[in-house]
Structure formats: structure tokens, C-alpha cells
Amino acid sequence: MKTIGVLTSGGDSPGMNAAVRAVVRKAIYHDLNVYGIYQGYSGLMTGNFKKLELGSVGDIIHRGGTILYTARSEDFKTAEGQRQGIEQLKKHGIEGLVVIGGDGSFKGAQKLSEQGIPCIGLPGTIDNDIAGTDYTVGFNTALHTVIDAIDKIRDTATSHERTFIIEVMGRHAGDIALWAGLAGGAETIIIPEIEFKLSDVVGRIKSGQQRGKKHTIIVLAEGVSNGMDFAKLIKEETNLDTRVTVLGHIQRGGNPTAFDRVLASRLGGRAVELLIEGKAGRAVGMEQNKIVDYSFDEVFSLPHKFDESMYKLSQELSI
Numbered sequence: 233m234k235t236i237g238v239l240t241s242g243g244d245s246p247g248m249n250a251a252v253r254a255v256v257r258k259a260i261y262h263d264l265n266v267y268g269i270y271q272g273y274s275g276l277m278t279g280n281f282k283k284l285e286l287g288s289v290g291d292i293i294h295r296g297g298t299i300l301y302t303a304r305s306e307d308f309k310t311a312e313g314q315r316q317g318i319e320q321l322k323k324h325g326i327e328g329l330v331v332i333g334g335d336g337s338f339k340g341a342q343k344l345s346e347q348g349i350p351c352i353g354l355p356g357t358i359d360n361d362i363a364g365t366d367y368t369v370g371f372n373t374a375l376h377t378v379i380d381a382i383d384k385i386r387d388t389a390t391s392h393e394r395t396f397i398i399e400v401m402g403r404h405a406g407d408i409a410l411w412a413g414l415a416g417g418a419e420t421i422i423i424p425e426i427e428f429k430l431s432d433v434v435g436r437i438k439s440g441q442q443r444g445k446k447h448t449i450i451v452l453a454e455g456v457s458n459g460m461d462f463a464k465l466i467k468e469e470t471n472l473d474t475r476v477t478v479l480g481h482i483q484r485g486g487n488p489t490a491f492d493r494v495l496a497s498r499l500g501g502r503a504v505e506l507l508i509e510g511k512a513g514r515a516v517g518m519e520q521n522k523i524v525d526y527s528f529d530e531v532f533s534l535p536h537k538f539d540e541s542m543y544k545l546s547q548e549l550s551i
């Protein structure tokens with residue numbers, strides 16, 4: 233293998249730049265040429281490529297977002313879109329690809345691998361919803377952003393003795409809500425993995441108030457309900473006014489934490505090694521602090537890990 237490409241796809245996540253840097257530097261260290269493919273699979277289809285040098289990825293390890301830009305492309309899901317992408321790769325002499333993104337991006341990478349372009353997936357998404365890795369790149373930074381917000385909201389919640397609902401990202405996976413809720417001392421955590429009972433939520437608010445709690449913080453994953461609808465439910469049930477904060481896209485931005493930079497660097501380096509070893513159709517990950525890799529089929533078929541004991545603990549600690 234003489235030439236590889238790297239792209240970022242799907243939702244951006246902090247640490248993607250550190251991963252791009254690792255891929256580029258590791259490739260050049262091993263005397264490979266490396267192309268940056270801009271705007272994800274959209275740019276792959278149109279040939280939006282640029283050869284990257286050591287300096288192209290200087291001064292980005294600490295930056296959120298992605299210098300390669302990212303995109304979602306319906307066209308790439310079609311056989312014709314993939315044919316165009318492969319044609320562009322061949323035109324540039326690119327023999328292998330590192331795809332940084334979520335499970336949708338991995339599906340695209342699997343299609344390319346099946347059609348003779350070796351691809352390695354690198355999990356970059358704040359949701360922590362990919363099997364085959366304990367953490368995805370960006371999750372840790374997003375968590376810190378959410379905790380920072382919860383701490384600030386807690387100050388005002390205590391001062392005004394109010395109940396706050398904090399809506400966080402997580403359509404199918406509640407990891408951000410669960411970890412942030414536990415780390416932020418939330419009274420209630422509502423996540424897609426556990427069906428909630430309104431009577432329990434209300435019961436916890438009431439018992440907290442009875443024993444003199446000055447505030448109640450409810451962390452709600454967006455996949456369960458939006459914050460305003462949830463506030464209405466509580467109002468109907470208890471006549472209690474709540475305040476709603478939707479954290480939204482601030483959870484995606486910001487400088488990556490040291491953890492995410494290290495994770496991204498380790499995964500990026502390993503992804504290039506796998507291509508050099510002639511591997512294809514696999515995703516890198518970290519399990520128990522070891523760098524591992526699984527076939528895309530394994531990643532798609534393994535269940536999303538959800539630590540129910542952590543949820544139970546959060547309930548026990550916030551009685």
C-alpha cells in the first residue's frame with residue numbers, strides 16, 4: 233500500500249482532528265502518501281481531495297470540529313454513489329481509507345470494503361453508541377461540557393429552589409445522560425434504555441422536597457422526549473413548574489479533553505497499521521485500555537453495551 237485517504241463523516245465530534253492528525257502523521261512516518269477527503273462521502277463522490285503533508289495537520293490536535301469538514305450524503309447510499317466514490321479513489325491512486333464517524337459512516341465503509349477498497353472505521357461520535365469500543369472519540373469531551381452546564385444550572389436551581397430538566401443528546405443511547413447524570417448528581421436520569429414511570433419521577437421530586445432538598449435536577453436524553461413536553465407532563469401531574477434547558481449543539485463543540493486526544497491518537501495510529509497489514513472492513517476500538525479491532529459485521533451485530541448497574545447506582549445515590 234502506497235497511498236491512503238482519510239475522511240470524517242456524520243455528526244462531528246471533538247477529537248476528530250486529533251484522529252485525522254494521527255492518521256496523517258502515522259501514514260507519513262511509514263512512507264505512505266495520504267489524501268484528505270473533504271466533506272465526508274459527498275466529497276468522496278465529487279473528488280474533493282487534497283494531499284496532506286506533516287504540516288497540514290499541525291496545530292489541530294486541540295481543536296474541536298474537523299478540518300476535513302463532514303457531511304451526510306443520501307446519494308452515497310446508492311450503488312451509483314459508491315461507484316463514483318470508488319472511481320475517484322482509483323483516479324487518485326488511493327488504495328485504502330480510514331473513515332472516522334459513527335455507525336452510519338461504518339456502513340458506507342463496509343460497502344466500499346466489499347467492493348475492493350480496504351477501509352478501517354474509527355469511532356468518532358459523542359453518543360458512545362458503537363459496539364467494539366468502551367468509548368467513542370468525542371464522548372468524554374461532550375460529557376465534560378454537559379457536567380459543566382449541570383454544575384452551573386445547579387447553582388441557580390439551588391438559589392431558587394427549583395426543578396430543572398436538562399435535555400442532552402442521545403437519540404438511541406443514553407450514555408451521555410447516564411454518565412453526566414451520575415457525575416452531576418442528578419436526582420433523576422431518563423434514558424432510552426430504561427422505560428421511565430412518571431409516578432417514580434414525581435415521587436423522587438416530592439420525597440426530595442420533603443427532606444429539604446433545595447433543587448431537583450432531571451437529566452433527560454433527547455431520544456426519550458423533548459424537554460418541553462416532559463415539563464408539561466410533570467406540570468400536569470404535580471402542578472409543579474420546571475425550567476427546561478436544552479443543551480443542543482454546544483455538546484458537539486469545544487476543545488477535546490486529553491482523554492479524547494489520546495484515544496483518537498491511539499485509534500488513528502492503529503487504523504493505519506491495520507491498512508499496512510492488509511486488513512479491511514474492520515473498526516478499531518479500545519476495550520479495557522487495549523486497542524482492539526472487530527469486523528464491521530461484528531460491530532453491527534454486537535449489542536450496544538449499557539451498564540445497568542451504573543443506572544441503578546445513580547438511583548441509589550440520589551435518593
Ligand code: ATP
Nearest residue numbers: 242243304305308309333334335336337339340357
Ligand atoms: P452520527 O452517529 O454522528 O449520526 P453516523 O456516521 O452514524 O454519525 P449517518 O448520517 O448515519 O451518521 O451516516 C453518515 C453517512 O454515511 C451517511 O450520510 C451516508 O452517506 C453514509 N451511510 C450511512 N448508511 C449507509 C449505508 N447503509 N450504505 C452506504 N452509506 C451509508
